[in-house]
Amino acid sequence: MSATAAHTAPSAALRFVRGINVGVAIFLVLYGTIAVLQPSYFEVEGFLNFLRRAAPLIILACGQLFVIAGGGFDLSMGSLVTLTVLGGSMLAGGNPENTWWTIGVLYLIGLGVGLVNGLVVTLLKVPSIIATLGMLLSLNGAALMWSGGAPRGYLPENFRALGRLVYREVPVTGIMPLSVIILIGFVALAAWLLHATVFGRQVLAVGDNPRAAELAGVPVGATRVLVFVISALSAVTAGILLGGFAGVSTAVGQGLELQAIAACVIGGAQLLGGRASVTGAVAGSLSLFALFTLLNLMGLPQPLRETVQGLILIAAVASSAWRMRRA
Amino acid sequence: MKTQIGFVALLAGLSTGAIAQNFNDPAEFERQKALLTVAPQGPDGKPWEQNLGGEKVDTAKYKKPGPYKLCFSNAGVNNPWRVVGFTNMQAEVDANKADIASFTHADAEGKDDKQISDINAFVNSSQCDALIVSPNTTAALTPAVEAAAKKLPVVVFDRGVDSKAPVTFINPIGGYGFGIQGASFIAEKIPAGGSVLALRILPGVDVLENRWAAAERIFKEKGIKVVGAEFTNGDNAKTKAIVEDYINRFGKIDGVWMDAGATAVAALEAFEDAGKPYPVINGEDQQDFLQKWKKNKLTAIAPTYPTYQWRTPVIAAIRILKGEPVVGPTWKLPQPAITAENLDKFVNDKMPPLHYALCGCEQMTNYPARWGGK
Numbered sequence: 023m024s025a026t027a028a029h030t031a032p033s034a035a036l037r038f039v040r041g042i043n044v045g046v047a048i049f050l051v052l053y054g055t056i057a058v059l060q061p062s063y064f065e066v067e068g069f070l071n072f073l074r075r076a077a078p079l080i081i082l083a084c085g086q087l088f089v090i091a092g093g094g095f096d097l098s099m100g101s102l103v104t105l106t107v108l109g110g111s112m113l114a115g116g117n118p119e120n121t122w123w124t125i126g127v128l129y130l131i132g133l134g135v136g137l138v139n140g141l142v143v144t145l146l147k148v149p150s151i152i153a154t155l156g157m158l159l160s161l162n163g164a165a166l167m168w169s170g171g172a173p174r175g176y177l178p179e180n181f182r183a184l185g186r187l188v189y190r191e192v193p194v195t196g197i198m199p200l201s202v203i204i205l206i207g208f209v210a211l212a213a214w215l216l217h218a219t220v221f222g223r224q225v226l227a228v229g230d231n232p233r234a235a236e237l238a239g240v241p242v243g244a245t246r247v248l249v250f251v252i253s254a255l256s257a258v259t260a261g262i263l264l265g266g267f268a269g270v271s272t273a274v275g276q277g278l279e280l281q282a283i284a285a286c287v288i289g290g291a292q293l294l295g296g297r298a299s300v301t302g303a304v305a306g307s308l309s310l311f312a313l314f315t316l317l318n319l320m321g322l323p324q325p326l327r328e329t330v331q332g333l334i335l336i337a338a339v340a341s342s343a344w345r346m347r348r349a
Numbered sequence: 350m351k352t353q354i355g356f357v358a359l360l361a362g363l364s365t366g367a368i369a370q371n372f373n374d375p376a377e378f379e380r381q382k383a384l385l386t387v388a389p390q391g392p393d394g395k396p397w398e399q400n401l402g403g404e405k406v407d408t409a410k411y412k413k414p415g416p417y418k419l420c421f422s423n424a425g426v427n428n429p430w431r432v433v434g435f436t437n438m439q440a441e442v443d444a445n446k447a448d449i450a451s452f453t454h455a456d457a458e459g460k461d462d463k464q465i466s467d468i469n470a471f472v473n474s475s476q477c478d479a480l481i482v483s484p485n486t487t488a489a490l491t492p493a494v495e496a497a498a499k500k501l502p503v504v505v506f507d508r509g510v511d512s513k514a515p516v517t518f519i520n521p522i523g524g525y526g527f528g529i530q531g532a533s534f535i536a537e538k539i540p541a542g543g544s545v546l547a548l549r550i551l552p553g554v555d556v557l558e559n560r561w562a563a564a565e566r567i568f569k570e571k572g573i574k575v576v577g578a579e580f581t582n583g584d585n586a587k588t589k590a591i592v593e594d595y596i597n598r599f600g601k602i603d604g605v606w607m608d609a610g611a612t613a614v615a616a617l618e619a620f621e622d623a624g625k626p627y628p629v630i631n632g633e634d635q636q637d638f639l640q641k642w643k644k645n646k647l648t649a650i651a652p653t654y655p656t657y658q659w660r661t662p663v664i665a666a667i668r669i670l671k672g673e674p675v676v677g678p679t680w681k682l683p684q685p686a687i688t689a690e691n692l693d694k695f696v697n698d699k700m701p702p703l704h705y706a707l708c709g710c711e712q713m714t715n716y717p718a719r720w721g722g723k
Binding site: 060062068071075078170171172173174175176186188264267268269270271272273274276315318319 | 426427428429431432433579582583584585586588589590591593594597598611612614615618622637701702703704721
């Protein structure tokens with residue numbers, strides 16, 4: 023690391039390469055490979071179907087991103103997804119008339135979970151990784167107790183439609199899954215909140231240096247509580263889409279919180295806060311989902327799949343960290 | 350990196366080789382195939398008390414005055430099959446109140462080490478006249494069960510142990526039987542040259558491996574093309590995504606074979622969403638699948654691993670403590686398949702989606718509320 027090297031201005035090409043989010047690059051490579059293996063992915067319809075399946079993970083990653091940007095973790099997301107799906111089936115009981123108030127109740131539960139997570143972290147000073155781990159266990163337990171360990175009801179058709187319905191004969195794109203419309207709305211809202219509002223800047227400030235943020239007059243406590251509420255509400259949204267896509271099962275949310283965190287990191291978010299972008303989180307979750315799809319398509323044996331998945335994750339995060347040091 | 354992947358591939362290759370050796374036993378395949386055609390003995394309409402032949406074990410040495418204290422070491426209540434089964438067992442205990450003074454349950458939560466210490470605690474507690482065990486894994490639990498069998502009569506059911514020490518081991522025909530029933534039906538019903546997608550939950554579980562070994566063998570014998578065998582982790586969303594990918598890739602899938610039925614409806618929905626005709630499919634006796642089958646007039650079969658087997662150990666334990674002979678050392682229960690002919694007898698939309706129809710619980714008190722029905 024010589025002084026001259028450090029002062030040489032990077033070439034225009036290099037600057038351009040650095041400007042692209044790693045997540046976007048990884049996604050393009052993975053998706054290209056998928057499409058070579060299975061050409062239907064090159065068509066608009068194939069891509070929209072891919073988006074429909076990736077939508078819950080993207081929404082989770084966007085929610086998780088706020089918590090990470092604010093310097094924390096939310097490990098309770100996956101179990102909140104499970105609770106949403108099981109609770110939705112218990113409340114609605116297969117009756118389409120119950121769908122809308124059921125969704126209302128589910129969001130209230132989400133609001134409650136987010137508030138408890140946030141208040142435990144801010145008032146009781148419990149590190150978020152522990153607070154939300156506790157919430158993960160409690161929610162899993164609650165879901166199992168409520169349902170008696172096995173799903174006890176169906177989700178009504180109009181509830182399922184949110185994750186399952188595909189509009190046919192749409193101009194330009196041909197088809198349009200309802201969940202993709204929900205996804206676009208959600209991502210737009212998240213991007214606006216994080217990048218275009220005072221609140222977004224406060225979240226990043228709290229994540230970067232809470233003490234400095236406090237001295238600068240940022241309401242640190244309220245901001246922290248709010249990021250957990252956003253994360254919980256996004257988990258409920260993802261749960262509604264997942265339940266809609268595939269129906270009721272007790273394993274539906276397992277491990278999703280880690281996937282969401284991994285997606286944020288691949289997308290260049292800095293663990294422990296201060297730097298985050300919605301584009302990155304979306305690209306990161308698309309990469310991760312493309313990776314799952316690709317490994318499935320290649321038909322690798324399970325142990326090898328998991329190993330490759332782990333190696334690619336580490337490589338993605340390492341390259342993102344390396345670029346940060348160089349930037 | 351390259352060497353690492355090579356090394357991992359080598360490891361993976363070794364482990365699949367080992368699995369294939371352990372779980373594909375041609376002799377056992379033939380034995381179970383033969384058992385599928387055996388007419389059950391025992392009381393009519395009560396398959397949980399029937400058997401498929403087998404000797405009687407003399408239990409005079411265990412005879413003692415009642416009522417009895419029963420203890421149950423359970424591998425776990427961690428899936429809907431076990432939830433329904435354990436509900437059956439509790440109802441059976443309630444139905445025998447006169448003979449049972451207490452029924453103590455220890456849930457091992459799917460952990461071998463916890464189950465070993467549960468069993469040791471039961472044996473040393475002197476609170477158990479007889480011990481019922483549903484082992485988490487075969488090899489790990491064998492020593493603990495053998496040690497317990499020296500102190501008190503032990504009844505093992507569902508998964509087995511490698512030992513003749515228990516008084517009796519109760520289970521239905523087994524994994525090969527399940528695989529044979531599903532695969533034979535699919536092989537017979539799909540058009541010549543048709544393709545089959547196999548969906549499996551996860552590798553390495555003996556019952557599931559046996560089911561797949563049997564199905565693979567049947568498909569090979571009948572010259573059926575298996576376009577893929579995928580692991581779903583029992584997850585609906587993953588199942589649906591995998592099936593969508595296969596429909597995209599091959600355009601048409603004629604048959605879907607499943608090693609367990611929990612995600613059968615998700616697999617069928619993938620065909621609906623793609624606007625394709627339903628495949629020939631095997632599910633299991635879960636209500637959601639049976640209802641879908643009836644509503645859409647599917648070409649389907651439902652092999653079962655009946656949950657009524659959870660009733661039998663309680664009955665056996667009481668008989669043993671009364672000194673009455675029981676079927677043993679292995680007590681094989683009938684393992685029927687649901688077909689288009691008898692579907693109406695089992696489908697019941699008042700029951701929860703993942704209720705297992707072959708619970709043998711319809712005549713028990715508090716049915717259907719106790720099982721979550723309406």
